[in-house]
Amino acid sequence: MKQLFTSTQAMWGLLLGLCLTGQFAQAQGTATLRGSVADSLSGQPLAGVSVGLQGQSGGTATDALGNFRLAGVAPGTYTLRVGALGYRGASQAVTLAAGETRAMPFTIAASALSLAEVTVSQPRDPNQSLAAINQIDKVLRPVNSAQDLLRLVPGLFIAQHAGGGKAEQIFLRGFDVDHGTDFAVSVDGLPVNMVSHAHGQGYADFHFVIPETVEQLKVYKGPYTARFGDFVTAGAGEFSTKTRLDDSQVKLEVGRFDTYRALVMLDLLGNNNRHLFSKKPESAYVAAEYNFTNAYFDQPQDFRRFNGLAKYTGQLSDRTSLTLLGSHFTSSWDASGQIPESAVREGIISRFGSIDPTEGGDTDRTNASVVLTTGLPGDAIIRQQLYYSRYNFNLFSNFTFFLNDEENGDEINQTDDRNLYGYTGTYDRDDRLGARNLHTTFGLGTRIDDTDLTLRRAVRRTITDTITAGKVFEQNINAYLDETLTLTDRLTLNAALRADVFVFDFRGIITNDDGNLEPLRGRKTRARVSPKLNLYYQLTPTVQLFARSGYGFHSNDARGVVRGTVNGNALPRAIGYEAGSTFKPLPGVVVNAALWALHLEDELVYVGDEAVVESAGRTRRYGADLSVRYQLTRALFADVDLNYNHGRLVGVAEGQNFIPLAPRFTSVGGLTLKNPQGFSASLRYRHLDSRAANEDNSIRARGYFLFDGVVSYTQSRFQIGATAENLLNVDWNEAQFANPSRLRGQTTPVEEQLHFTPGTPFFIKVNASVLF
Template sequence: MEASPRTLNRPVAPRFCACVGACVALRAASASGQSPPPPAEPVEPEASAVIRGHGAPPRGAGDVNITVGQLAAVPRSSAGDLLRLAPGMFLSNGLGEGHADQVFLRGFDARSGQDLEFTVNGVPINEPAHPHGQGYADTHFLIPELVESLHVLEGPFDPRQGDFAVAGSAQYTLRLPARGAHIQYRVGSFNTHRVLALWGPDGESAGTFGGVELATSDGYGQNRSYERATANAQYEGRSGSLTWRVLAMSYGIRYRSAGVVREDDFQAGRIGFYDTYDPTQGSEVSRHLVSAEVDSTRASSVLRAQAWASLRSFRLRENFTGSLLDVQQPFQSPHAQRGDLIDQAASTVDVGMRASARLRTTWQARTQSVEFGAYARHNAVDSTQQRLRATTDIPYLTDYSLDNSVSNLALYLDAELRPLSWVVLRGGLRADLFQYDVLDRCAVRGITVRGAPLDQECLSADRSGYRSPTQRRTSGGVAWQPRGALFLGPWKGVTVALSAGLGARSADPVYLGNDQQLPFSPITALEGGVVFDRRFGSLALNARALYYRTHVGQDLIFNETEGRNTLASGTTRQGALLAARATNPWLDLAAHVTYARATFDDDGNLVPYVPGWVARFDGAVHRALPWRIRGRAVTASAGVGVTWVAPRPLPYSERGEAIFTVDAQVGARWAYFELGLIAQNVLDAQYAWGQYNFTSDFRSREYPTLVPARHFTAGPPRQMFVVFTLHFGAAAARHGAPTEPAR
């Protein structure tokens, strides 16, 4: 039994288990896959929609509710990959299997997620005070087959969006509509093995599931191996108007990273495209999370409360610059360059809650509603960054060592008003209080103090005499963020949407000054567009076109010497996008193309690394084949995903190389058995996932090289996988049977 009224009310579509995710993530094919424009009266019930954002009323033309649906047949290597279905989204990850995806959206280089607010079943994922970047968002702990839908709101237009919703927000909803047990084994290129077991007990809702995953691989090229284990489980219960969920997740990964390669070294044959300079690069990450939430849904109100707790550990070693930065300093004993291997570590305790009440009433025969909400989150983060001697684990320098306490409390008011049958106003006000308490355990560094011993990095003295090596910095401030959207229509499926909002990104404690008045970066966003959403018989068509503009008060731009994004001046982005998705019972096509132009406010220069044009096509087809085996139908599917990214601007007025990749998957299922073949990067394109211009010296030449050069992180070559899945349970027993529409 499904949990929410919305789920109950949706048309029951036949399901097809083509392969891998198709079987387990496929849900009602009736959904267009993208958020519909505001529906004409009467308003359909939206119980859980209000609560979780899944199926929530749209907040702009760039608000998309992505039902994975049949597009699960398109190969994807992680839950993050699903973001490619959102218009304008481009992901890369050249720094290792477990490294957070680098997300590009609407002119933002949200390097490790800091410009996109991620939530999973309501739990925030971005990590404040993370040593690898404020707002680091790693979604690899999600089992992608459990992601039923993804709600991407591009821009800060919803008062319920929280910290880091600069370019927008992405809300993952985990469910398992395909009931029964599913055991899968994947084997393929580079000695990759993956075992997956999913379980959705019959008689429980799709919100009750369990999943475990174990994966290992040697990885492509050099130094890209990984070992990963993941467990995701949730129980969803219901009693009267109450629905409760308990979610538990656990994840650990150890991966190696090849890092960057200098293009001149590659061209000269000094290093291979997929090779590494420094095999000590890599990471160990773990995450353990529990969440409990309860909803009370009545005709006139929806109440919700959720609390979560999470423990995370993180260690990452990476080297972008070789042996360049360890310049002899007067307070150091004589030394040669010892190497620039950065060792970042963090241990985090994250607790939080959110609660909301949406009240509905009827006025002028139209439903009006208002929601009050509260959000609170506290992160205790112990973070350090050190430099290690080349090819060893021995630190020689501490960049920083912080004991961070970061709190974010927010209150918001959100209303939905329908003054006329063709006018909808949604929006309200959000106020975020950010509080910081940072103990800098190494406050005195890099100065010469008369009489001080050499090589002391956390001095107990400064030029005025003795002092404690520690120093505390505290700060706090409130960000007021009005946000709203106006919808006109629909007229024959066409809705005009105008949105505007202010957002905020909390400050990185590393750069925080004591008693800083505004410990956040203000964001201003505008958007206007047109959405078309109609059904033509069995075909659901959704298309949109929009223009957007976003200004960020203080941006974060990649800094190779820190291996992360660091503070920069203000920036402005504007651009436009076109997107469309067409779905019928056996075909699902989605495409989008986005233009973005991002410039610095002070000099008008382009923001480097941000792609100007991004285009993506996803297509899937699935049918029952015209023959049966032992009376059961054989069903087959095929999916293809195509990505094109225009050459990106790089520092020093250069352009990188374009990216063009094609992924494909075919599969067939008979009764309990399913077999699939996945090909990623079918054309075996040798492409650079990340491209950079900066200075490095990897000792690849006879003499040091000290001026900027082109670097890249290698994208994966062609990879082939065979996937075998066994399905158990009542649904599996019926699959393809004469009484079951097999499609």
């Protein structure tokens, strides 16, 4: 840790010293290329497009307004090339004289996927080494639901155990992330994770996203990126919805187990020049979906979900863009919950049965966001976002059945009534430090959660006693400075420093150790500083090496912080480091590989049925990730992810130091036939290995290996298709936990045994879409 701080301080000293010598002037005798890249059909600017001089090292990418700059170019004749996955590359010859500045606008057209167009360098966002993999997966991997979007993260697995309405349980890099404690999720800049949530710290309910509206996914593994703060220990996922629709669409789906879905997406402006705010390119669309299923359980789930989205994106001027977004989501469900393995073995219930059929709940979320992006003189951009979410959550659960109350049962009710306000602002600037490129990002933000929480006992959804209730006010104020400097034509350094200040405030009542209610009131302020230091070396145009390091943290529940008990550690620190490479051994093959390690100061586990936080103590994890994408022919692709993870509790005796439910080995892969027009198909597998369900490994969570398939037929104005899950109809456990429980009539409880939610049996659904 001291070495990381020393290296970071040295780098900041170097940057400051160079700045003081006034070496920002452009090197004499060089030229500058400026330009922009836009979509040829809509005219909308394209961000993140790779730009470079053919045969030359280095390069850049377009910014948020679609602009680029290549400075310090030696005089001569070059071929300037721009390209992005899913677009046809473009190039143009240019001859530059000393001191010349040349402007070169480009428009590029969408095209079929070609891995030959993928570049492995990421000069504008160097920490996103998975960018090439993410772009490919979004095009190739079938997405059937909102939760399937999370599976696009290489190495990430999910599990549902409450009728489809709760946030999924997440597994990544040797973490049982619970519902989001160590993995941050955002959509169009809106944070998905909920702090001090009624059910779990970092609770990330992603179901308000309509999968067909998602355009891009960016994945960041580890705590190496200064833009992210809370919950980013295992990593972060940024999802972006489409800025425009290629076509309007109506889609219907019908499947087994009374499963139905309807989707409508309407382009409001099209290409007919009916502008709302300006004569510049702009787009607007609305989308809505409705889902219903009774699922495969003996107890019908009666799951219902509605999503609605409206989005406007437009150029107010050549240097200003505006994005407006509003969405609404509501869901209700009944749940069978996880059941004891012994009850199935003894024939008390079937594999798809239920001990307490009154579990379930309802939730809703309404979002509003405005983003203003402005270009400033001197190659600088300011992006500002204001957002608001109104959120409600009402859940009935029963984890232990009749363990504590032999007569009425142990059902609990958790509610969360929340207003979430936030602002994020970033200042980005491209500059020159002597003869080298320097990219500076300064970020500033705040988030306020104003929440009413309750935890109460219930009998068949009738409330009886209160365990805890009160109001949480929690605010995070953050700032960061991120510098990316090209030390040589091949070597890039990224150094950053992030500061977070948290205010935890709780006013309410809790149940004390004697079982009586007592008041709990308090306010505490805590801070965390997180340095980052990353290196990238472009060995060849097709091989990039990287070494990354950084500090991160996950926050504690406000009630635990205010209570100040042994579990009151407000912001447990994490340190991570990794080394690896993204490379292309062949034009049609993209590989990402990394060796990594992560140390967590205090692994906190939220116990929802008691509204307390338990400390697992220090943990240590290391592992290896490998992702390969291979284009075998023009239309046939293969992909595989292999992820090995090893994690242990620190300071605990050998054999008693397993991290419960932490995955050891996971893998996904498949073959995909992708035709923009005509027949397409995909055959995929996913595997999660068996692993320890408790600290001494005496109970094992069972692994699984599943096959899924997708077929579709697409023409210009319609699409038909079918999706099949669990093609071999194997019995598998989705969510699994080791905990004590007692069934009605049992004289003694079972101290600890495996409880599980059964995974989907063979399931098929068909769909039909009309495009217009």
